[in-house]
Amino acid sequence: MSVTSLDKDFDSLTLTLIADFTAPVERVWRLWADPRQLERWWGPPTYPATMEQHDLTPGGEVAYFMTGPEGDKHHGWWRITSVNPPTSLEFTDGFANPDGTPAADMPTTTVQVLLTETDGGTRMELRSAYDSREQMERMLEMGMAEGLQQAVGQMDALLVD
Amino acid sequence: MVVDESTDETVDRLFHALADATRRNILHRCVRGELSVSRLAEVYPMSFAAVQKHVAVLERAGLVTKQRRGREQLVRTDPEAIVRARQVLDELETAWRGRVNRMAGLLAEDSDPQDNNPTEGRDR
Numbered sequence: 001m002s003v004t005s006l007d008k009d010f011d012s013l014t015l016t017l018i019a020d021f022t023a024p025v026e027r028v029w030r031l032w033a034d035p036r037q038l039e040r041w042w043g044p045p046t047y048p049a050t051m052e053q054h055d056l057t058p059g060g061e062v063a064y065f066m067t068g069p070e071g072d073k074h075h076g077w078w079r080i081t082s083v084n085p086p087t088s089l090e091f092t093d094g095f096a097n098p099d100g101t102p103a104a105d106m107p108t109t110t111v112q113v114l115l116t117e118t119d120g121g122t123r124m125e126l127r128s129a130y131d132s133r134e135q136m137e138r139m140l141e142m143g144m145a146e147g148l149q150q151a152v153g154q155m156d157a158l159l160v161d
Numbered sequence: 162m163v164v165d166e167s168t169d170e171t172v173d174r175l176f177h178a179l180a181d182a183t184r185r186n187i188l189h190r191c192v193r194g195e196l197s198v199s200r201l202a203e204v205y206p207m208s209f210a211a212v213q214k215h216v217a218v219l220e221r222a223g224l225v226t227k228q229r230r231g232r233e234q235l236v237r238t239d240p241e242a243i244v245r246a247r248q249v250l251d252e253l254e255t256a257w258r259g260r261v262n263r264m265a266g267l268l269a270e271d272s273d274p275q276d277n278n279p280t281e282g283r284d285r
Binding site: 002003006008013015017019021022023027028031037040041042044109124126128130 | 176249250251253254256257258259260261262263264265266267268271
């Protein structure tokens with residue numbers, strides 16, 4: 001398994017994930033920096049992503065859409081806040097209107113990526129955080145959250161300190 | 162959609178309630194059976210009033226309900242409210258686990274002999 005550790009902080013609404021890959025830092029960076037590579041992992045197989053714009057520079061933007069099984073298109077955007085190739089990237093990820101403009105009343109998350117060289121390859125540390133509880137709540141309202149039954153099963157994990 | 166202020170406050174209360182270790186422990190104890198506030202107060206090295214205050218925070222967040230039985234107030238954890246808090250971060254976890262697996266899959270393709278750039282991305 002590539003995921004080495006995963007932590008969810010309910011107070012700061014942050015997911016922290018560490019993954020280890022057996023490839024050099026430059027190669028792992030290309031998964032983010034090459035739009036054709038990014039398209040192959042950003043969306044799930046049932047919602048593949050198409051990158052329309054991809055500018056990994058400070059203030060730069062990425063515009064993409066994901067195509068669902070019914071041909072339905074879901075647009076998204078990134079705004080790059082910080083980038084330091086090939087080791088770090090920080091951006092805001094949000095939903096977009098069909099014309100690609102950010103959807104103002106939709107939830108956004110802030111994503112931070114840090115790549116470091118290890119003996120066996122590359123460690124990727126990733127933080128993904130909801131920018132406010134209001135936005136997190138919006139995710140719930142939108143019905144995008146799934147796995148209610150699964151969550152019930154995991155409840156003990158939260159309650160045990 | 163328009164943001165509902167009251168919903169926002171509800172979520173704030175929920176996360177505030179969950180951010181404290183004692184309160185999470187109270188939730189854990191009360192999910193299995195029914196304990197009174199006085200019984201809970203015997204468990205923790207703090208005053209009855211302090212435990213009562215924790216229970217009140219949990220109650221306002223909708224995480225527990227209190228029911229009167231005789232002279233006692235029984236505290237019961239409401240699992241649905243906790244599920245609600247977990248749901249969104251679980252969804253994020255599922256999304257990123259999937260992405261990391263696909264990333265690993267792409268990196269593995271580099272060493273596939275059919276790939277036109279087979280030397281890249283291999284273990285050093």
